[in-house]
Amino acid sequence: MKTLESLGVKKIDTDGKDFDVDYHEAVAMVPGMGDDKKGKVIDCVQAGYMLNDRVIRHAKVAVGQ
Numbered sequence: 001m002k003t004l005e006s007l008g009v010k011k012i013d014t015d016g017k018d019f020d021v022d023y024h025e026a027v028a029m030v031p032g033m034g035d036d037k038k039g040k041v042i043d044c045v046q047a048g049y050m051l052n053d054r055v056i057r058h059a060k061v062a063v064g065q
Helices: 002-006
Strands: 009-011 024-030 041-046 049-051 054-057 059-064
Touching: 002 009, 024 041
Parallel strands: 024 059
Antiparallel strands: 009 049, 041 059, 049 054
């Protein structure tokens, strides 16, 4: 991972973030999480990565409904 980071690859942070279509791909909607979790990333199914501020793989996430 340190080798990739030295080349400019970094992991997309998803914990508790707002769902953003530029960085995330929704693969599941989780109902009944409450209003504070609505539109937020609940779980990351597959990590996403960026290379020099460009998305090379979107993070696959579950989103609160």
